[in-house]
Amino acid sequence: MSGPTASDAPAGAALTPPPEAEEPVRHPDAPAPGTLLGSHYDQCFGCGPRHPHGLHLVSRASDGVAVTAELRLQGDHQGAPGLAHGGVLASALDEVLGAVNWMLRAVAVTRRLETDYLLPVPVDAVLHLSARCTAVHRRKIYSTAEARIGSPQGPLAVRADALYVEVPMAHFTTHGRAEDVEAVLRDRPGIAADRAFEVNP
Numbered sequence: 106m107s108g109p110t111a112s113d114a115p116a117g118a119a120l121t122p123p124p125e126a127e128e129p130v131r132h133p134d135a136p137a138p139g140t141l142l143g144s145h146y147d148q149c150f151g152c153g154p155r156h157p158h159g160l161h162l163v164s165r166a167s168d169g170v171a172v173t174a175e176l177r178l179q180g181d182h183q184g185a186p187g188l189a190h191g192g193v194l195a196s197a198l199d200e201v202l203g204a205v206n207w208m209l210r211a212v213a214v215t216r217r218l219e220t221d222y223l224l225p226v227p228v229d230a231v232l233h234l235s236a237r238c239t240a241v242h243r244r245k246i247y248s249t250a251e252a253r254i255g256s257p258q259g260p261l262a263v264r265a266d267a268l269y270v271e272v273p274m275a276h277f278t279t280h281g282r283a284e285d286v287e288a289v290l291r292d293r294p295g296i297a298a299d300r301a302f303e304v305n306p
């Protein structure tokens with residue numbers, strides 16, 4: 106798999122949509138605002154209900170090309186004593202940013218994720234996450250997200266900007282560990298191999 110070199114995609118530019126990028130358009134079949142989105146994979150660290158140590162995030166469709174979710178932080182999420190680990194917070198934001206792609210009905214993976222940590226987050230906090238798509242250019246999906254402490258209007262603790270790239274289902278079946286790919290195909294008999302990972306809201 107070849108991709109752009111560092112000189113092709115300077116750090117700041119990668120998250121700035123080109124002038125010819127378009128406004129995102131909510132897919133006509135996107136789940137109605139308020140609908141809870143199902144997990145795309147039950148072992149996903151971000152949203153999988155069967156992941157023993159995962160974040161168990163449940164994203165909810167918003168108006169437009171956007172979602173929200175809540176993350177109840179726990180002791181297992183510590184970095185510094187009593188404070189959430191930055192990687193855990195980035196994972197949560199990556200999950201809701203990824204869920205936004207389903208409002209476009211696009212299957213896409215994270216190409217770049219940039220996080221700004223503005224406030225320390227205690228591990229007994231509930232983080233209110235929101236993410237929305239800002240632009241689309243061919244296979245590239247540009248999005249932004251926030252995490253606020255305690256309520257959707259609470260103090261802004263973390264924000265993120267991201268670039269996702271749309272991929273074919275073969276991305277997962279080709280690159281995924283064979284035993285996990287086979288397990289998904291076994292668990293969903295009758296679903297064609299290239300559909301077996303589809304998000305199922």
Ligand SMILES: CCCCCCCCCC(=O)SCCNC(=O)CCNC(=O)[C@H](O)C(C)(C)COP(=O)(O)OP(=O)(O)OC[C@H]1O[C@@H](n2cnc3c(N)ncnc32)[C@H](O)[C@@H]1OP(=O)(O)O
Nearest residue numbers: 107108109114119145203214215216243244270302303304
């Ligand atoms: C079923 C649903 C599943 C949903 C899962 C969501 C899980 C949560 C989100 C994740 O955690 S995903 C996991 C973490 N991410 C990855 O593992 C992705 C690893 N990276 C890759 O596999 C490849 O780099 C990638 C597929 C993203 C791109 O490879 P390609 O070979 O397809 O890229 P290509 O070189 O064709 O570039 C595609 C487009 O992106 C552009 N591009 C790529 N990197 C860029 C960059 N850094 N800046 C700007 N543009 C960039 C590139 O110029 C091009 O634009 P155009 O289509 O307009 O020509």
